[in-house]
Amino acid sequence: MRRALLALLLLIAIPARAQDLVSGISQDIIQITSSYTGTNIVVFGAIENAASSQSRDIVVVVRGPDEPMTVRRRDRIAGVWVNSDAARFEGLPAYYYLASTEPITRIASREALARYGIGLQALKPSAIGSHHDPEPFRQAAIRYHKRVGLYAESPGSIDFLSETLFRTRVPVPAGVTRGQYNVEVYLFRDGEVVSAQSTPLFVDATGLERRLYNLAHNAPLSYGILCVLMAMLLGWISSVLFRRQE
């Protein structure tokens, strides 16, 4: 574990290089502790060999691990709202954040964005559903994640510190899933990607949070019994304490 950490630190220290683009992130492990309420990471980089006349269209995408999900639509039956059609999706990320120098549809055509898989509308999960058209269900999934702050597109949120140096702040809310995330930085020129870089970002729990999470998933029987014993013990303690007061 320590070794892996060290290796990762080295990776940060020497930002990965591409032809025209270097980039890095402020931290490559987000540790969830008991006081975790969400955090920010800073993605920064520089465009190399850039003539000032050339466009500087940057897109930063942070994508979380894929998570299977089911979307259901309610219809009114006899005055009551009932779940009717459903669609199951695989390949939608649990978290998706996009920062760009300007709205992405102005940076590249929809076809190009779809080809590169950039933007919320380019998220194309595989769908199995009871309804012939999964598109409204996919839109609903995106809407839901936007509402809870797990999906966002934030055009104009990349700051240029100089002609070539840029940075952006990526919010990581409290509701994020554990796992491996990817930070992708794209440099566009004339609507096409000319350079791209990908850096992994890990989100994991530490200390007591990690132990409890592992216990709940690896030894659920002991965990369940522990919960019951804790509840009974607290009930008994309070009963004893309050009797003393009488």
Place this chain on the structure above:
Amino acid sequence: MEIYLPVAEMSVNWLVIIALGTGVGFLSGMFGVGGGFLMTPLLVFAGIPSTVAAATTLSHVTASSMSGALAQWRKRAIDFAMAGVMLLGGMAGTLFGVWLFALMRRQGQMDLIVGLTYVIMLGSIGIIMLRESLAALKAYHGGAAPSRRLVNRGWIQSLPFKMRFRQSRLYISVLPPIGIGFCVGALSAIMGIGGGFIIVPAMIYLLRMPTKVVMGTSLVQIIAVTALTTVLQATSNFAVDIVLAGLLVSGGVVGAQLGVRAGAKLRGEQLRLLLALLVLAVGAGLAWQLVARPADLYSLAEGLP
């Protein structure tokens, strides 16, 4: 004031959760019910995922009931024979409920079934209790002693397998208590409740147990059923959050003790009138949710059913 919940994977304000636990615990102690039927909707309202809310509320109910049951036990107000017989049905009911829970989840109709069950249960029980307690209060103020009608005992008296319950001063068949236990066990698994709001009226109006032993006996039954359901929910759904449970329980046990004291100052009819009004209010709120147009017609659940 924020604390991270490891299983729910979100952070909450722990003061709000403790206050919630204390408030619901107070009502638990006062009425001798677990409070799950209030706690689960309140947690969902506070943003906790509904599966975690339902499963974790059970721990709160266990603790509140434990605390209340010990207080009743000191007053010798528990019929352990009755609790044991009910529990036979309760265990079978819990297993059936967990199976039904999984089935409904696959069908995607869990919210609807749970909502409808809540509305029907709370509505009918609330109305029965309201009528009864108002009649009792009227009789009290009119100077007449509240009469115990025995009309419902007819068919129960004719059932076989009779057993003597000394504490309750009853000689009745074991079948109705087992049946009640079964229903409550099933509802506990499906709705994340202890089932006190069903057991208490059933004991009073169906079995005709003396009100004095009803509180303690129902609490013992609730402890056993919620403990079993918590373990089943933890192993099958990974939905019990121990940090959330600890916070709820810490508030809940204190509230329950205060509630028992407040309840001792009120007369039985008044208590039942208040409980009836509370039950009806929650039922009406849930009914509104079923018929009101949802803000988004689409809903999302993590995982594949």
